[in-house]
Amino acid sequence: MFKRSKFFLVTILLLLTSGFLLVGFFYWQNFKDQQDEKYDTALEYDQTKALENIALSVSSTLNVNDPKNLSPQIYQVRFGILMYHHIDDKNKRLSVRPENLDAQIKYLLDSGYKFIKLSEAFKNFASSTSSTYPYNKTLVLTFDDGYRDFYINAYPILKKYKVPAGLYVINQDLGKRGNVTWEMIRQLHDEGLVEIGVHTINHLPLGKLKPDIAYYQMAKSKELLEQGLHDKIDTIVYPFGSFNENVKKQAQQIGFIGAASVYFGQRPSGQDLYSWRRTMITNSDLGPILLRKLYIAFELAK
Numbered sequence: 001m002f003k004r005s006k007f008f009l010v011t012i013l014l015l016l017t018s019g020f021l022l023v024g025f026f027y028w029q030n031f032k033d034q035q036d037e038k039y040d041t042a043l044e045y046d047q048t049k050a051l052e053n054i055a056l057s058v059s060s061t062l063n064v065n066d067p068k069n070l071s072p073q074i075y076q077v078r079f080g081i082l083m084y085h086h087i088d089d090k091n092k093r094l095s096v097r098p099e100n101l102d103a104q105i106k107y108l109l110d111s112g113y114k115f116i117k118l119s120e121a122f123k124n125f126a127s128s129t130s131s132t133y134p135y136n137k138t139l140v141l142t143f144d145d146g147y148r149d150f151y152i153n154a155y156p157i158l159k160k161y162k163v164p165a166g167l168y169v170i171n172q173d174l175g176k177r178g179n180v181t182w183e184m185i186r187q188l189h190d191e192g193l194v195e196i197g198v199h200t201i202n203h204l205p206l207g208k209l210k211p212d213i214a215y216y217q218m219a220k221s222k223e224l225l226e227q228g229l230h231d232k233i234d235t236i237v238y239p240f241g242s243f244n245e246n247v248k249k250q251a252q253q254i255g256f257i258g259a260a261s262v263y264f265g266q267r268p269s270g271q272d273l274y275s276w277r278r279t280m281i282t283n284s285d286l287g288p289i290l291l292r293k294l295y296i297a298f299e300l301a302k
């Protein structure tokens, strides 16, 4: 009798403990997702506002709001870098629906644009003289954070159009729920259409870290990816676009051939390869509106 009740007590205690652990785990996961969302949303807000301000400041001369002016001939972009996060149907602020990504790529191809990898662009700009712009109607597709929906939804579209892109992964998240696995990035890397790049170990804003920690975040991530993929990994995109002069210098010392930020980076040039601007593409950037956004970000903005 005594043994039996002790057995029940232990069982109940075990059940209660695992219950608490489970609830705690899901609560923590949810909290983490919310934190990520908050950061990225704030970033997107800043970028959208900056773009709107530029659109306003040029609207008097260009009348960008006139639908007649929404033509691929007017909005010619020499070189630009597009930034994506989730490719899914979740209707979040950072989500682009797969069919819209398909439509965006198709529209740009139909308008005469070609796509190259970020590493190729860095090499080409580095070797071109400052007076010549090495590209015309050339774009780069970048996907941040290494979400699994890239592998499931975006990769088939890239393969369909034979369009290259870059996937920038966070080491701590590899293999976790909703993120790509090592196996997936090995496959992507081996098939050659997608280049894997560094998005650091822990996805912290590099410009706000102590120098030795910023260095570790970049160098260790590069080292681990190179070990795992048996190849040189030479591009980085800064988490949240955050950088400073020291981060740029370190990125160069570590051996990256270039680095990309987000909207507040520099317009791509051979003068400064370590803080190139990218612009966030949203679900509603379709057709000429997409091209106008790229034009404002890469031709009009200083």
Ligand SMILES: [Zn+2]
Residues within 6 Å of the ligand: 144, 145, 199, 203, 239, 240
């Ligand atoms: Zn990120």
